[in-house]
Amino acid sequence: MQRLVIDVLGDLGAGATDGLARLGRAFLFFLRVLAASFVVLRRFRLVTAEMASSGVRSVLIICVSGLFVGMVLAVQGYEVLQRFGASESLGVLVALSLVRELGPVVTALLFAGRAGSAIAAEIGLMRATDQISAMEMMAVDPVSRVVGPRFFGAVFSMPLLAAMFSVMGVFGAWLIGVRLIGIDTGAFWSQMQATVDIRHDVLNGVFKSVVFGVATGLIAVFEGFHAAPTARGVSSATTRTVVISSMAVLFLDFVMTAWMFRG
Amino acid sequence: MQRSTTDVVVGIFVAIGLLAVVFLALKVGNLAGFDVEGGYRLEARFDNIGGLKARAPVKSAGVVVGRVESIVLDRETYEAKVIVEIFPEHRFTKDTIASILTSGLLGEQYVSLEAGGDSAYLAAGDRISKTQSAMILEKLIGQFLFSKASETTGGSK
Structure with missing residues (x-):
């Protein structure tokens, strides 16, 4: 009995220290990436190439998802708002939920699944096939050659993708609300413009998406770089990237929302 | 200098992204009014x-x-x-x-x-x-009820 208690407590303690140690290693890795940022940003061509593969190729999924999310918001929002005779506020409802929350969050979740997993798998496979060791052997710093461009590609792509998501969402809501249901288009836009604040809503949304870009980018490169050099290691790094990124995004979103909109 | 396709594609991507931000700022929000x-x-x-x-x-x-x-x-x-x-x-x-x-x-x-x-x-x-x-x-309703009540009691006397 006593043995069992000690075992359980021991497992718990080991799990907690492992998790903390991993978090600490991720932070140190983050500092390494930041330290390499001067080198990375001077060779911007590498970042451009990564933005092409992670950002540009995500445009389609982001735009289509944004369109449908906006359309669903319009249908559901209209359903509730028309009970109060406030169906003209549909634009406000859709724009605020997209710009403040759904735009950055859903974009980050989709980006983690679409691009984060690819980044982790790519770097993990480089590790497994000793390409990273080979670079180190040739005195090429893999952090500034491989990791940095992918990280900054994600950081730069995320706010742009989130903005596209929100715009497509508003467009989708306009299609449903104005074209299909027949809300007055003037009221739709003017109420939206009167309520959505540039600093409080739009800039906070952009700030959120930058933070999500840092989080998903860092998790993807960290998991890939530290993957076990086996087929199983690469696969579990990919899985962990998506799972941890999603949880981190939702957690950070709550923290930032509580901080930004408590007043 | 020959521009690679990647540069052009990323350029278009960034331009569309920035346009989206500007759209959010001007059309969804109202930059001037706030x-x-x-x-x-x-x-x-x-x-x-x-x-x-x-x-x-x-x-x-x-x-x-x-x-x-x-x-x-x-x-x-x-x-x-x-x-x-x-x-x-x-x-x-x-x-x-x-x-x-x-x-x-x-x-x-x-x-x-x-x-x-x-x-x-x-x-x-x-x-x-x-x-x-x-x-x-609530205050308005209260006042209204109060005046109604005094009207009816005044009328019955």
Whole structure:
């Protein structure tokens, strides 16, 4: 009995220290990436190439998802708002939920699944096939050659993708609300413009998406770089990237929302 | 120098992304209407502000002329002290009346300024002395019921 208690407590303690140690290693890795940022940003061509593969190729999924999310918001929002005779506020409802929350969050979740997993798998496979060791052997710093461009590609792509998501969402809501249901288009836009604040809503949304870009980018490169050099290691790094990124995004979103909109 | 396709594709991507941000700023939000730059502050005291919130619009004749900056309770008089920031191009007379009104039946509350005929104008930091508090629906209903009740009892005698 006593043995069992000690075992359980021991497992718990080991799990907690492992998790903390991993978090600490991720932070140190983050500092390494930041330290390499001067080198990375001077060779911007590498970042451009990564933005092409992670950002540009995500445009389609982001735009289509944004369109449908906006359309669903319009249908559901209209359903509730028309009970109060406030169906003209549909634009406000859709724009605020997209710009403040759904735009950055859903974009980050989709980006983690679409691009984060690819980044982790790519770097993990480089590790497994000793390409990273080979670079180190040739005195090429893999952090500034491989990791940095992918990280900054994600950081730069995320706010742009989130903005596209929100715009497509508003467009989708306009299609449903104005074209299909027949809300007055003037009221739709003017109420939206009167309520959505540039600093409080739009800039906070952009700030959120930058933070999500840092989080998903860092998790993807960290998991890939530290993957076990086996087929199983690469696969579990990919899985962990998506799972941890999603949880981190939702957690950070709550923290930032509580901080930004408590007043 | 020959430009690679990647550069062009990423250029288009960045351009569309920035356009989306600009669209959000100009079309979804309203850049011009919300920044009170170089505005001046006026103070108004109300017995009751109802549901007025900071950043609510200040309107004169229905036109937005400023924003509510902050709302605090005066510790001595127990009045609500409302600081409003007015766009610099608008001037209001000393005898301006500030009242809290509601746009529509369930709409948001805003501060309405009605200029009077005084020749002197309010300067930055001045206090609007004539104010009218927000209508509280419960109080109105209470008053209405009370007057109805006194009417019927008066009629039966």
